[in-house]
Amino acid sequence: MQTTQSMLSVDNQHKKVFGPTKVPDRLLLGPGPSNSDPQVLNAISLNPVGHLDPFYIALMGEVQELLRYAWQTNNRLTLPMSGTGSAAMEATMANIIEPGDTVLVGIKGYFGNRLADMADRYRANVQTVEKEWGEAFTLEEIENALIKYRPSLFAIVHAETSTGVCQPMDGIGDLCRKYNCLLLLDTVTSLGGVPLFLDSWKVDLAYSCSQKGLSCPPGLGPFTMNERAEAKLAERKGKVPNWYLDVSLLNKYWGSDRVYHHTAPVNMNFGIREALRLLAEEGLQNSWDRHKNNAQELWSGLENLGLKMHVPIELRLPTLTTVSIPPDVDGKAFTLHLLNNFGVEIGGGLGSLAGKVWRIGLMGYNSRTENVEKVLSLFKSELPKFRN
């Protein structure tokens, strides 16, 4: 029987000498991440504690309660997944879909496509209903698709980060109940910045991220499901085909049992606790109003410079604005210029909007008058240099 290791010696070919970690100062006015609140960054840098420490267990409860407030839900199963928003997105699919379930996805942008891709990996019968990137669905379109496909789950994006469209929610929940279907809502770019009433809207499952309206770095994915969704989970024939995101296991850790599942990302949870606390301190309605007011200032300022918004005003997101790139401008060269010379990040288009729009985010801590003024002054002084 072997008991000692071979005598090997360390190979230094990958041992590189790097200086201490420093980061350039960026004003993040793209689709996210947005800048974090300094108080959140301070919370994240506190000493870690154990994931079963009584102090941490209490903090978990505070995070859950504040998430319920932010989402306007009473859902017991409300918690941050230990991954980014995409992990929380996948958690909704992984837990609810059983092989062969019909899942209907409303696609009106990049993230609708992602939902369809994920549902397919969980062996759903995936059906889609599509709109142009920049439009929203009507109730009639949704009802027709529900009648046609009779899905057990309808997934739709509230705030499409790729297009800047806010999907009107009135009546969608009622339709899903009428056709006996669960409603899954992507709130990645709306939580904290755009009115959200999960329970009143009869949303059964939702997810979000930490790095936009919550002013926290990326790394956590808020997740929630109501009793209707829990019932579907409880009826599963087999195990959830994803261990890390299995809500039946996570429930034992986040619920009263506190059974160890995985080692929680404790420092990120210090951060989201602080971020949600600051949101509650400001008040949801105040935060929503602030986002709306700053967005309106941005829109009118850009229009005064002769620019055109990609989305009609009644569907426009206050958190993320898509601006049509004038035909004589190299959009990518302009954003690189802003990043390299002014430290300001704004985003380009994704998917079918690549090269056609800029994406300007005013989210969470970054939704401030001085940031609106900064963007407008940069567009005014720098954009003319990029016109051919």
Next chain:
Amino acid sequence: MQTTQSMLSVDNQHKKVFGPTKVPDRLLLGPGPSNSDPQVLNAISLNPVGHLDPFYIALMGEVQELLRYAWQTNNRLTLPMSGTGSAAMEATMANIIEPGDTVLVGIKGYFGNRLADMADRYRANVQTVEKEWGEAFTLEEIENALIKYRPSLFAIVHAETSTGVCQPMDGIGDLCRKYNCLLLLDTVTSLGGVPLFLDSWKVDLAYSCSQKGLSCPPGLGPFTMNERAEAKLAERKGKVPNWYLDVSLLNKYWGSDRVYHHTAPVNMNFGIREALRLLAEEGLQNSWDRHKNNAQELWSGLENLGLKMHVPIELRLPTLTTVSIPPDVDGKAFTLHLLNNFGVEIGGGLGSLAGKVWRIGLMGYNSRTENVEKVLSLFKSELPKFRN
């Protein structure tokens, strides 16, 4: 067509008023998380940057290179998964297993069971070979199991966090090649603190965590796979049944294409970059020696107090020590006393060792003479109060 939202107003039932986030000062000498290096905490608190920012892209390359050094591997596909160690564990399974593949898991503790559970969720034909918790496998036992089951993947834990055993690795890689099987190694409690030579050991896939030997908070899961494992991934008939952990997609972001996959947890990556940089600065061999020396001080000090280690010395992990709880002591009451009155966390047993051992970690930043002295002095002064 609906274009306006219903007039709903904010419900304040979950709006709780909490004070700013504060954390008790803990010395984390349990199975993890361990305390983070203050320089790592400082790095984590820096302003976020965009996940496609040229600065961040360069930082990603530095993290990958330093991970290769820490693991002693040349694997191109070496990156931190955007979740905790368990996510990286699942990533190895999700990418490599196709339904019906025979997976052999060596179980000699809690985390071997977790590997088997995960493999089952990816529809493998799961076979196991087991040892008592506190023992390691012999080469003969492994070879017999490889002959019996002819698996396409053999998964084993290098450093079992539940038992404190370090599995000797000599010859295991050769056996796996002989029987045409991939070798998957859990290095969660060894990376940075225990000699690890992935390439020399012919390990095909491995994963780890950020919060132990690397002195970073929990939240990232280092992952690596070599060309043999990549070849198996490339031959898959269907998509990887896990979107978030799909290495074929992640490779496009971490590789030269830099195609957006998910929004990276940028601040956690600032932290792990700093943690790996500090490890390289100290030097791997120095770090391994430090862990070994401090562990030996702990062992002899505890033995001088009449305590017995659970694992024979030749198999004992330097990062995590399991100490047999004397039959007349309430182990849980003692650890609660240390936490509540001295702010020192040590761990209890998991699974079949629950109530039977304490787990004392001396990992990364915490592997220091003063911490050894602190533990010994607490055992000396406080343990007698808990003897019946």
